[in-house]
Amino acid sequence: MFESRFQSFADDAASEDGALRLMRLRAELSRLGVDGLIVPRADEHQNEYVPKSAERLAWLTGFTGSAGVAVVLEKEAALFVDGRYTLQAPEQVDAKSFAVIDIGVTTPARWLADHAPAGARVGYDPWVHTPAQIERYAKALDGKTVELVPLDGNPLDAVWSDRPPAPQGAVSLYPPRLAGLSAAAKIARVRKEMAGADALLVSDPHALCWTFNLRGADVAYTPIALGFALLPREGRPRLYFDAAKLTAKTRASLERFADVESAERVAEDLAEAGRRGETVMFDSSTAPARLVDLFRAAGGRPRLGDDPIALLKAIKNATELDGARAAHLRDGVALTRFLAWFAGAAPKGRLTEISAAQALETFRDETGELRDLSFPTISAFGPHAAIPHYRVTQASDLPIGRGVYLVDSGAQYLDGTTDVTRTVAVGRPTKMFRNHFTRVLKGHIGVASAVFPTGVSGAQLDGFARRSLWEAGLDFDHGTGHGVGAYLSVHEGPQRISKMGTTVLRPGMILSDEPGYYRAGEYGIRLENLIVVEKRSVAGAEREMLGFETLTLAPFDLASVDPALLTPEETRWLNAYHARVRKELSPHLDAPTRKWLAGATRRL
Structure with missing residues (x-):
């Protein structure tokens, strides 16, 4: 019924070839006279999404995440990933060939300093490393008899026999x-x-x-x-x-x-x-x-x-902001059509993670304005939803039944880039799930409704998203929000809401607001809207104040909310948001979907 134009669900992992590819690489390193190699997931521009010809880390290890580093030595090798991929990486990588290490526990530079033998010459491709990255390795190796060697070519390219050609997309x-x-x-x-x-x-x-x-x-x-x-x-x-x-x-x-x-x-x-x-x-x-x-x-x-x-790019001008609003209205119509369809189709037990992702893409494609997705759709049911950056493949595709479904998706339109996450219960949600869902929602509202003086950074707002979770002894291991471009990257810096978000927030910056909670092996919850920094009038204020305008328009799953956990202010925010969603989207929906949306956005 539905197809995908912009994403593949093929399993690109090649862990079964890991040992052979590692052996071939080591032979090439020996020929070049070096004893090791640092392999980042990077191209010449440090892009998040790299061309297929630069997917060297995936080819070597089988790991297909968006960030990681491998260090290969003569007798051992390790793959380093962050908290987003500590569950995914071990499933994709040949454990006999590569040790999978959480980069928060040990950095590649420190591991190299501890494991490289005395006198080792460790190579790197200077086209895919920045000077700062190399400096970190050099600092870790200070006092060691280990030499970092810039190479004229990338040794992986010499052994990757079917490497795709460099891209030549039209400018x-x-x-x-x-x-x-x-x-x-x-x-x-x-x-x-x-x-x-x-x-x-x-x-x-x-x-x-x-x-x-x-x-x-x-x-x-x-x-x-x-x-x-x-x-x-x-x-x-x-x-x-x-x-x-x-x-x-x-x-x-x-x-x-x-x-x-x-x-x-x-x-x-x-x-x-x-x-x-x-x-x-x-x-x-x-x-x-x-x-x-x-x-x-x-x-x-x-x-x-x-x-x-x-920074100039991050502060959107009036035209870019108008484009973002138009893109989010269009995208909200498509997502709401999907959510209404899903509410009817999921309980029948005929959906899978892939078919749901294909359906959402189809609803977006039917706008006639879709140019691409802004990232691979995270369509995750049950335990897969507990993997923050899960990517469904034909091998992992789960049927959707009673339980929790999370969909994190986005689109590229000529006038704007979108990114939105909704989590919904299929069947009657448990009391514990509703508690967790509501705490995540409280964190989302805490950021969306924040009022703060100029000069505040994302790091100072990050705790707004976590307070309710912290009060229950819970947390999440990713940032609360990232910047978003104008028909450019869905992950844009330098602005972000996280413990490391030191850039001052300024009017015109677009960010995501996406707190979450992940119960390993059971379910995951993430609730995400895009928001834009705006000036805010506050009676009696002695400083210029800022707040957020919410761009995303789509209902939250009210069946998963425990109203008793919400404060009166949070309930008012949710009711006002849902009233706005209903008002702005309804004129663009058919009668059955309007009826569904009316119930989905009812007052609490």
């Missing part, structure tokens, strides 16, 4: 009517932030696409074009793309204000700038160590720090 122009500003205006704003530098290397494709009003198709789920830009303080910028990505029309449009060069030319131009003794700004989070080292060796003065574009 497209993003119109100012959606971007809100012309590329020339954005370039002028960036130059004001360059503070004495001669140029800025733009190594983050999200920053590149935002600044030059471009979008691309090089990776799944995020409409970016992989490439670099060199933005001088004065004169014409230079864009570096594979020529196959550009049509004659696109190239001509770009050449009105920038020089367009081949991807390989960026290294040559940086070396030339180095020979002139220039100061170039590099983004410490995304710039490849190879380019920084090359520039420094040529005589240049690299300045490593935060990419100034990141």
Whole structure:
């Protein structure tokens, strides 16, 4: 009945080949004269979603999560993952070949320092590491007789016989009517932030696409074009793309204000700038160590720090915010149609995790505006919902019966990016589940209704989401919220709501509000809306105050709520939110779905 255009449910893990691939890699390392290799899940731009040609970690280990590092030595190897993947990784990886280690317990750098034999030469590909990453390894190895060796090529590429080709997705122009500003205006704003530098290397494709009003198709789920830009303080910028990505029309449009060069030319131009003794700004989070080292060796003065574009991009302008609201209204209609359909179909016992995910994608596709998903849908039933970043495959697909279903999903529309999570009970929920669900909801409301002075960071709000869980001796191991782009990455920095969220929140920043609770082996709960920082008027305030506007429009599962646990203020917030959802979505729904929504958003 339903199909998927934008996601695959194939099991990409290859743990059964892990031992053979590890043996082949070790043979190649021996040929190169090194005793080990650091293998991050990264491409030349440190993207979250990488092209298939850069999925080296997955090819080697079988682990398909979005973050991880493997360290391979002559006699042992380890895979390091964070708390999101401590359940997933052991299921995908050959335990005889790789030890799976929680990065919160031991870092790759510390493990390498403890396990590398004296005199070992450990290689790394400087194109897929930043200078800061290499510095951390070097610091951990200080005092050890272990040498870090930058390699000219990636040894994995030599043994990956069927490695996919590099992507050549078409670069497209993003119109100012959606971007809100012309590329020339954005370039002028960036130059004001360059503070004495001669140029800025733009190594983050999200920053590149935002600044030059471009979008691309090089990776799944995020409409970016992989490439670099060199933005001088004065004169014409230079864009570096594979020529196959550009049509004659696109190239001509770009050449009105920038020089367009081949991807390989960026290294040559940086070396030339180095020979002139220039100061170039590099983004410490995304710039490849190879380019920084090359520039420094040529005589240049690299300045490593935060990419100034990141903050400019994070603060959405009025046009981008209007686009986000339109995208969330459209997306809310699709999600509500799905939830109404699911409420009727799930109790019949004919659904699986995959068929539910396909149905939700179909409802979004029927808007006629869907360009892609913003990440692979997390469609999780029962114990799978307790895995925060579970990805359903044909091998893991569970039938949906009585219990708890969690769906975390998002869409890419030309005018905005969405991300929303709902958890619903199929059948009568247990008392314990309702208690846990309501505590997560209280945390969600705590963030959504927060009022705070300017200068506050996400770290200062993180506890708002956790208080009710803490009072019951519970917690969750992921951040409360991440930034979201404007038809760009669903995970955008530097803003976030987490214990490490030190960036000051400013009007126009879009974030997620997604507290959760996960009971291993039984169920998981996550409730997520996107919110945008806005100015807030407070009577008698002595400082400028801020709060949040909720963008997402979709009902919460009232059958899972224990009203007795909600304060009067929380009940008022929930009733007001549901009234708004009902008012804004109902005109776009058919009669049966409107009727269902009326019941789903009834007053408590």
